Amino acid sequence: MDFDLMITSFPKLLSATVITLKLLSASLFFGLFIGLLFAILRLNKNPIINKFAYGYSYVFRGTPLLVQIFIIYFGLGQIEYFRSTFLWVVFKEPYWCAIIAFALNTGAYTSEILRSAFQTIKPGFIEAGKSLGISSKIIFYKIQIPIAIKQSLPAYGNEIILMMKGTSLASTVTLLDLTGVAKYIISTTFKPIEVFIVAGSIYLFMTFIIHNLIKYLEKKFSY
Amino acid sequence: MELLYFGDNGWGDELFIATLMTVAVSISAMLIGFLFALIFTPLKLSKYKILNLIGNFYTTVIRGVPELLVIYLFFFGGSGAIMYVASIFGYFEYIEINAFITGSFAIGIISGAYSTEVFRGAIQSIDKGQFEASKVLGFNKYIHFFKVIMPQMLRLALPNLSNVWQITLKDTSLISVTGLVEIMRQSYIAAGSTRDPLLFYSFAAVLYLLLTFISMKFLNRLEKNYSRGF
Numbered sequence: 001m002d003f004d005l006m007i008t009s010f011p012k013l014l015s016a017t018v019i020t021l022k023l024l025s026a027s028l029f030f031g032l033f034i035g036l037l038f039a040i041l042r043l044n045k046n047p048i049i050n051k052f053a054y055g056y057s058y059v060f061r062g063t064p065l066l067v068q069i070f071i072i073y074f075g076l077g078q079i080e081y082f083r084s085t086f087l088w089v090v091f092k093e094p095y096w097c098a099i100i101a102f103a104l105n106t107g108a109y110t111s112e113i114l115r116s117a118f119q120t121i122k123p124g125f126i127e128a129g130k131s132l133g134i135s136s137k138i139i140f141y142k143i144q145i146p147i148a149i150k151q152s153l154p155a156y157g158n159e160i161i162l163m164m165k166g167t168s169l170a171s172t173v174t175l176l177d178l179t180g181v182a183k184y185i186i187s188t189t190f191k192p193i194e195v196f197i198v199a200g201s202i203y204l205f206m207t208f209i210i211h212n213l214i215k216y217l218e219k220k221f222s223y
Numbered sequence: 224m225e226l227l228y229f230g231d232n233g234w235g236d237e238l239f240i241a242t243l244m245t246v247a248v249s250i251s252a253m254l255i256g257f258l259f260a261l262i263f264t265p266l267k268l269s270k271y272k273i274l275n276l277i278g279n280f281y282t283t284v285i286r287g288v289p290e291l292l293v294i295y296l297f298f299f300g301g302s303g304a305i306m307y308v309a310s311i312f313g314y315f316e317y318i319e320i321n322a323f324i325t326g327s328f329a330i331g332i333i334s335g336a337y338s339t340e341v342f343r344g345a346i347q348s349i350d351k352g353q354f355e356a357s358k359v360l361g362f363n364k365y366i367h368f369f370k371v372i373m374p375q376m377l378r379l380a381l382p383n384l385s386n387v388w389q390i391t392l393k394d395t396s397l398i399s400v401t402g403l404v405e406i407m408r409q410s411y412i413a414a415g416s417t418r419d420p421l422l423f424y425s426f427a428a429v430l431y432l433l434l435t436f437i438s439m440k441f442l443n444r445l446e447k448n449y450s451r452g453f
Binding site: 058059062063064065066067068070071074075076078079161164165166167168169171172179182183186187190192193196199200203204207208 | 283284286287288289290291292295296299300303389393394396397399400407410411414418419420421424425427428431432435436
């Protein structure tokens with residue numbers, strides 16, 4: 001055991017954790033909107049819209065995240081027309097490509113979580129709202145959404161942890177996140193176990209925090 | 224599209240072999256995972272606190288750390304660890320382990336952690352009366368486990384195990400960083416030499432979708448078979 005290496009690599013890994021957290025929060029933020037949008041589309045009665053939303057979540061849940069990042073980062077730059085549009089400013093940055101891939105991926109999983117949460121809401125709640133003469137917009141925001149949040153919290157907590165682990169793939173598109181820096185230190189020092197212990201502990205600590213945060217929220221939302 | 228043809232000019236045959244490699248790694252990782260689950264599930268269900276702790280340590284650490292980090296640990300640390308063990312027995316030559324074995328082990332340990340949780344949950348949700356009944360009837364341990372507990376456990380575990388299979392199949396794409404030529408690595412090579420990454424990575428996505436689709440069909444039939452009578 002090389003304890004000196006563990007001590008010297010700790011600050012480096014900790015500063016890389018900031019990038020991991022940035023990637024995580026940005027992708028969760030965008031992913032939540034994408035998830036909500038596609039969950040609503042899934043519940044639409046129009047079969048074409050419905051099938052489209054199902055196809056989206058099927059494709060993104062059926063392929064590895066690595067493929068999705070590679071298509072967005074390496075693949076899209078190949079289209080000549082695409083490079084001339086204003087979107088290219090965003091897509092030439094590996095940082096934004098990673099966030100877009102993560103957001104689309106977590107959006108697919110989130111849409112499934114939210115859809116099942118919406119579907120388990122007892123129709124009695126909605127009927128009660130209707131019979132009280134509440135408009136369907138308010139029923140959606142004040143009855144359906146709060147119940148759906150409560151229902152989906154445990155599953156969404158798992159998704160946050162999965163996404164946190166998923167951000168490690170950003171290291172494959174040249175970003176120096178926690179895993180990227182860990183790999184760099186391993187390949188320069190050839191001391192994989194020491195670096196793994198330090199980086200792994202940081203990841204476990206984040207998992208621990210997220211886990212407890214979700215537990216706290218679950219308690220707060222339970223009735 | 225010509226790039227995907229079979230033969231010397233296309234990458235079709237290479238990608239086909241790579242797909243077989245992905246399936247092979249996934250299956251061997253899944254089996255190694257079952258082996259780990261076989262060791263750690265009893266530990267997690269044990270009466271003794273220390274054994275519980277070991278079981279929980281394994282599943283918590285593996286499920287809380289990114290797969291890529293575990294793979295790097297095995298990729299960079301695997302041969303070192305083997306050489307260290309070999310040096311105890313007086314063998315000091317350089318030992319290089321095959322990328323297939325490293326990859327299967329790394330993914331296997333990850334999938335084992337998920338399988339352990341699945342088996343634990345399945346055994347815990349079997350009715351207590353079943354354990355008591357088989358004890359009352361005086362079955363020996365072998366019949367108790369293989370004829371009473373296991374069939375019920377499999378029925379409860381199968382839906383979740385098919386999720387674990389999906390996760391394992393997708394995780395194998397990460398072994399491409401170690402240089403094992405599976406779908407991802409082959410697409411990377413093809414994309415590099417033809418400068419057509421969009422085509423090859425999209426095709427890789429299609430291959431993965433095909434694999435998940437086929438395996439889902441198969442597993443759903445298996446589930447139906449095991450839940451006969453329910």
